[in-house]
Amino acid sequence: MIVKKMIAEKGTVLNNEEIAHGIYQMTFSAERICNEEPFPGQFLNICVDDSWEHPLRRPMSIADVNDNQLSIIYKVFGEGTKILSEYKNGYSIDLLGPLGNSFGETEGTTPILIGGGVGLSPIIWFHKVLQTNGVEHKIVVGAQSVNEHFLSHDPEENIYLTTDDGSVGEHGTVMPTVKKICDEVENPKLFSCGPEPMMKAVHLFVNKFDFPCELSVESYMGCATGLCQGCVIERASNSLKEHSYHERYSLVCTDGPIYQAKEIVFS
């Protein structure tokens, strides 16, 4: 892994629109961050407000990079993302990035990308990168209902949607579709980012069948730069990493957010 430099940069908002119910996509210019060549899985830490009412930045996965432009896809969750959703074009956005590690090796495998909800950004971007590089892969995207989807169900193009209520694509969670694909393809390797129940289901499944799998993990972050020790996740193994003061916990912001499924424990 190449170590990329963290950059603090003021970007300029170029677009900020609701792309599905309560889900927004924002694009901004951020030349110096783009120069660090971010890769899918990496994230930004965004200061939502000049004021100190919300002292902490909000971590957001990068959803795309185009020349000097970055984009994120985010859900309006609480006060911080509400403020983000009100940014107008031309607004100066306070960014820190690229942060964290990124999705790894796909060679010799059939990548199966699994995403859902706010965890879609790295998955969709990774999907684009693999397409560009001509790597054959599948992508499975889950949601509660059609309102939250902003891709089309297109199994011919290897894009599978699922909905809890059956309003588009396959009825149910992503898991039945994932299992079916794993049965069909050679050397499946899973890459997943999504809500905790989805991640737990994927984790359980790959551990049972011993499939290689990379998970993009979320945790509450204080700094995203290794200063606060707030963002820990429990390790399964005892492989001490650089910024972790210990063997039991890993810092999601600097060691992660991408982990081999076997490395970590979901509590």
Place this chain on the structure above:
Amino acid sequence: MIVKKMIAEKGTVLNNEEIAHGIYQMTFSAERICNEEPFPGQFLNICVDDSWEHPLRRPMSIADVNDNQLSIIYKVFGEGTKILSEYKNGYSIDLLGPLGNSFGETEGTTPILIGGGVGLSPIIWFHKVLQTNGVEHKIVVGAQSVNEHFLSHDPEENIYLTTDDGSVGEHGTVMPTVKKICDEVENPKLFSCGPEPMMKAVHLFVNKFDFPCELSVESYMGCATGLCQGCVIERASNSLKEHSYHERYSLVCTDGPIYQAKEIVFS
């Protein structure tokens, strides 16, 4: 004095522009507050922000009332007024008003209105009301330099400007002009609102010559509704008023902000 009801109302911003260096005028509709027929000297208490970073509202004198529209003139001072200055047309503004008492009797006197800086609002509005009612009067307005003025020096129309640097109107503070006018007119009665040094000078002057004088006083306010007891000013006399728990201090928000000069002590 007619007791007016306090109204909590969401107004709509109709205009918000810089009228002099760092000084803004904002106009908004606020039908229910206007129905209470505010009079010069009364003020609004404005919630600058939905968030609780600034828990307290900001008191602002009413600068004009037209049908269902109110306006204020304010200086960008700190964070709260900075936020106000960024309100766009159509924005919903959270108002409480009309609050406090108002300027009183002019009959049998020649009113001399003296204003400066952020204290101009009630003076200019009172000037308009007196004009409308055909009451002959003078108005003296002080500022540091021409940049802060938004009236024209027009002694023929009884409007006198003064500037500390002489860049427009009379050179110096308002006091020499005020003294000159007091020498010339019959039964002068002073009405003043402005920065503390101006008010102190007026206070000293009227006490010396025993001129009747009404001062509009500022103080740091917690609630502007008589709940917090935060906004006190020291009384000269011991005339106990309704909402004051005591004889020594008076609540500027409910007893004031207009006081007879003799009633109060400047510390």
Place this chain on the structure above:
Amino acid sequence: MTVDLSVSLGDVSFKNPVFVASGTFGYGTESNDLVDVSQLGAIVTKSITKHPREGNPPPRIVETPSGMINSIGLANIGVDKYIEKMIPVYEKIGTHVITNIAGFSIDDYLHVLEKLESSGGNVCGYEINVSCPNVDTGRMEFSVDPKSTRELTKALRSATKKLLILKLSPNVTDIGEIAAAAVEGGADALSAINTLFGMSIDPATRRPNINTNIGGLSGPSIRPVGIASVYKISKAVDVPVIGIGGITSVKDVIEYLLAGASAVQVGTANFRDAAIATRIINDLGTYCEENDIATICDLIGKVESYD
């Protein structure tokens, strides 16, 4: 579903658990233009003292990040005028009024309480503000010393059968210990928290922003301290706790109830919006309906702590 918002403290039943805090709602009638006070769970009055008090010189108030500092200095009309002017008004105010009492010696407090007892007025109970220097013991505050707190409570307990609430200060090493002392002394309930010590200075004038240099910090900034205090007190004692500190929304009320509060008081937020407590009461009903909570008691102390 009809939700039962009522709660009991001692022998008194309140229509809902949302009160307004002492010193932040005057004597209860100042905001009649803006709010129907009869909807409130209760009104806690400004602290009443033996003699009228003019309070501290200005400046008395300054804003801080998500909070404010005050030093009003217990300005109030004194117990005699309070009985004469306010008690009759409370006959038809439509909700419970709790009289908050302050003093500088046990005798001070007793004097006020006894006058109120013999006034026969419509006061459902007393909240005792112990954040005052105790002149009998060399100016240390009642609130910081378990012994002073216990003795004061005992003295007041013997003088009334009405609801007796001790209001605790967070400026102590162990609030649980003070709470236990108040309960030993006979308190029916405890309320917490009063303001934290706080100070700010104007760099331009080099003057403190408050005439007493150090004043009392309140508002949303202190909410985490209030919640922690309620949690600690409710682990330390068995009487109901009234949660105070930084409440601005129904979410904050739920946090306090889960932490162990049986009722709450809204303070600083009244200065922005005198009707905020009544709106929170409405929101509380809606919240309970939406979350299938039949009675407020199903929330009190129901935090699922980590062990």
Place this chain on the structure above:
Amino acid sequence: MTVDLSVSLGDVSFKNPVFVASGTFGYGTESNDLVDVSQLGAIVTKSITKHPREGNPPPRIVETPSGMINSIGLANIGVDKYIEKMIPVYEKIGTHVITNIAGFSIDDYLHVLEKLESSGGNVCGYEINVSCPNVDTGRMEFSVDPKSTRELTKALRSATKKLLILKLSPNVTDIGEIAAAAVEGGADALSAINTLFGMSIDPATRRPNINTNIGGLSGPSIRPVGIASVYKISKAVDVPVIGIGGITSVKDVIEYLLAGASAVQVGTANFRDAAIATRIINDLGTYCEENDIATICDLIGKVESYD
């Protein structure tokens, strides 16, 4: 005009009075991408303990109004690895490093301090985090008991001639008393404040937002408590005080200096912006120039209090 920003604590001179606070800047090297740490007045390290500590389970952090709560649980690499890995790095870091030490008995603290003394490394002094339970005396924190504080300070004083700073907790009845005890024990300087107790609860899950239920509150919300504490301490003792709590701008630094601080530490604000302390240092120079302040000493304790 050239402004003299330097300040002295004990025998050590610092290039400027703006340090970064323990636990909010790692070991000083994590943010090298973002900030030239050599510009800092000093770096105070994460608390170091006798043995490595893995810290508390997640969740460890939550935001609050203008603040945050944490319960990291003193996660650190332990003194041996600290001496091996970090001390050599500090040879060329370009500013002073103050090692913060935590422990659960006097022996714990002594062990760490003695190891550091004999390492011969480039550590200019020690800041002692006394907000830890004292296992010798039944788990009460060192910081809340004047006697524990005095004894601990005495023991450490006899083991080092270097700068010895005691870092005080605000969660006490009388911080002046604890300060006096630390000075009696031989402290060269005091720093204040560590975090306040704080708690918040997620209404949806009914779980505390922090694994230890109650955690430490920091950030702008606690600044008025920090300033009041520094003011009280500087009235109670004659050693320099380092002001901590909610600093985000040069204005905040001026307030702390006026209140009596000789230096300050920036904490939570580093999480938003690792370069914030260096920008404040620049702004401090500009402020002094614009206000004709020749040396920082002309600000220290210069508040014009009301009497």
